[in-house]
Amino acid sequence: MRLYLHSTSYFLTLLVCGIATTLKMESIEQGREEKWKGKAIAEVKGVKAEEVWPLLEDFFGLNKWFPTPLCIPVEGLSGQPGCVRFCAGFKTPVDDETKKTVNWTKQKLLSIDPSQWTFTYSIVEGNVGFHSYIATWKLKPTPEGTEIQWHYEVEPVEGWKLEYLNTFTDKGLNAMAKKIEEGLKTMETALKFHN
Template identity: 40%
Template sequence: MAEESVQRWKGTVSTKLEKAREEQAWPLVKDFFNLHKRYPTLPTCYGVHGTNGEPGCIRYCAGSTIPSNDVSESVSWSKERLVAVDDADRSIKYEIVESNIGFKSYEATMKIIESSDDGSNGCVIEWSFEVEPVEGWVFEDLLRKYHKGLQLMGTKMEEEIATMVNGDC
């Protein structure tokens, strides 16, 4: 029996944190249940199962930047499971297990990378994803949305790290 091959969208976006080192940014990325604190266009994120930062935990995220496929709901939401955490590699992998935004078999990785291009203390956040195409969506628009969101997240993370370093927490 032949299997039908489904083409998948694969994308990677990144942003550089000029004022944060890898070891400062990593705990913020690993803080799986609190994405809303760093991702300005996501007003709601909280844990619904398991221990924050431990594989198998599930978070609920809700917002409006990616439209819902359900016209009866004005808020887009997803439940996301943390699949893997690699402290040595400073990366997390997660998947969407349920949503109303049309993603099927969505998998993503967020990773902190040393910024060795200019010798600065900064680091880079890389966010890659793979998902089956969503009817009515354009891949490039989704990629732009992710890139803009990650840039905003990087800015919020630098602000949070600066506050912690200055002892204002």
């Protein structure tokens, strides 16, 4: 008697004695929601992608531009695949203001492509409930400046709704874009004044 197994995400095919049987994997899939997927986009006006990229590729410098008070290196070199950063102190839409919990995550850089202005990272540990979180950031030149795109996917987060995650990323990315725009314009003005 031979037993062959072939599985996909929805079906299990058993081949026993030459008889193929396909069973829907309801029992295996029951209770598991599909991963949440989302995308946030923000525009940095009047600034080229070449000017924004050095800020984003500094993986350990996230707190300089993103609304998270702390971002420190854990291992590796900033901007090199495999490096890990520790980020803490950010607020989430589900925070209990009566508790003094500090939100934190450890994030690992998976890949980076400076020629395409893109990088991908994952959350490898944390206390905000993210499991199997992977995000890709990409810069896209526009006639008005630069668009920052933040694509993400994560297993459903206990106590959250997808809308909460979308709001969290939208607000964070828009605050970051504004801070980058103001910072680079201030730097440009200072350089003009200095010369």
